[in-house]
Amino acid sequence: SRNDFIFNNASRSSHELIASVLSWAKSFGFSGNMKQLACFSKTEQGWQSPEPRWIKININGSVLMSNTKAAIGGVVRYSSGVWLVDCEMVTRVSDIFQIEARAIVKA
Incomplete structure (x- = not known):
């Protein structure tokens, strides 16, 4: 994760990172749990x-x-x-x- 990289100097291959992101998105984001987060926001522009x-x-x-x-x-x-x-x-x-x-x- 980003925090592991910053604080613990841990690194992952790009394949591991992509697999982790996809797994998290499938298990959490697509299940509807994202709407229950207090800090959920969607940025439309940069x-x-x-x-x-x-x-x-x-x-x-x-x-x-x-x-x-x-x-x-x-x-x-x-x-x-x-x-x-x-x-x-x-x-x-x-x-x-x-x-x-x-x-x-x-x-």
């Missing part, structure tokens, strides 16, 4: 540019609760979409709001 002459900061964080590690990252882009700067790091913050705040500061 990155949207800010107004001209502005920059946009996008951040994200992922928490591995078993050992309180978190991976955070961010990217700053011009309104044209040109990549200005990015960052990523692994930290030991366990609260999701602290993780998102640290990603903003780091970006």
